[in-house]
């Protein structure tokens with residue numbers, strides 16, 4: 001499984017023993033594999049090479065500065081959705097000229113600082129936003145490069161919270177509205193429309209939605225050019241799915257095979273905004289079992305990672321593989337799939353210490369015999385894990401380490417109680 005593998009029944013990240021990392025930095029801890037990220041970015045660049053791609057890593061998937069620095073060093077770009085994310089990119093050595101700025105609620109001050117930093121383009125999500133960008137740019141005596149975010153109205157067949165490409169979405173505009181707005185934009189002095197953007201949804205596992213979107217995109221770009229807009233970029237957004245269970249998503253190459261020939265005749269450069277596919281399977285969350293508890297027919301495995309560390313199961317009913325970091329002699333191996341009965345396992349709800357019945361990492365999950373203090377690995381936790389972590393229940397957020405071969409670098413220390421109360425301004429007798 002990427003650069004996470006068992007050797008002598010012990011889990012390793014690249015050449016580093018995960019148990020040693022947990023011992024050294026405590027639990028819960030996110031462990032990232034540098035070489036998995038490097039490989040994923042290389043695969044994307046190579047698969048889409050005929051379209052001269054600019055890979056704009058979607059910062060919201062995992063914004064640790066160590067990861068952003070790595071992406072910047074590899075020469076790839078960024079997709080940001082706030083002034084804060086842009087600041088992270090610039091701080092970690094990323095360049096604005098390779099950064100696209102998306103998001104439905106850009107404020108005037110965010111627009112102004114992105115313009116002054118020199119971002120590649122703004123992905124525009126509404127009429128009012130385009131007017132605001134025009135106004136801010138004109139005031140600054142600048143011209144803002146933009147791409148309209150168009151909803152091709154393809155049904156994504158993904159979880160309703162991560163679907164964005166249908167007509168009735170907060171994001172983007174339907175095709176007719178986009179074309180009307182593009183018509184108006186021809187008269188805006190502060191706007192140069194150089195691209196078209198489509199992000200249909202997240203965790204897409206089949207090629208059809210992209211093929212369908214690309215066909216519509218080609219048509220739309222033809223119309224935009226006919227209005228006089230110098231469209232040079234086709235931004236296909238992000239959304240490539242990953243295997244949370246095993247084998248359920250098409251490969252990057254298979255996506256490219258459908259998309260590249262459709263777009264090649266446009267003569268546009270391709271921008272893409274992959275997040276999950278870059279970092280998702282490059283990270284695990286390591287936790288330690290605290291207690292086991294039986295209530296009625298249910299068995300609960302209480303461990304020290306909770307919904308505040310990884311909210312995807314609670315929020316999206318997402319599936320993450322979970323397996324012991326050390327597999328016992330004679331016990332079952334990490335299964336290829338969790339659908340069928342697994343000999344030698346019992347069924348557990350894997351839960352955390354947070355006071356919510358929605359606090360779980362897995363329900364009715366097959367696991368081999370585990371003991372208190374054993375370590376568990378929750379796989380595919382590199383994307384939308386730490387970035388969505390909170391301090392609910394006054395739980396300090398986890399540590400994060402980046403592994404390169406046998407080298408282990410702490411890229412975010414575990415928070416302390418003092419970190420948590422630092423911003424609170426109450427005079428206390430201490």
Ligand SMILES: *Cc1c(COP(=O)(O)O)cnc(C)c1O
Nearest residue numbers: 058199202238239273274275276
């Ligand atoms: C979230 C998001 C992405 C990244 O999505 P992934 O599914 O992680 O690839 C890219 N572009 C936009 C506009 C997004 O909102």
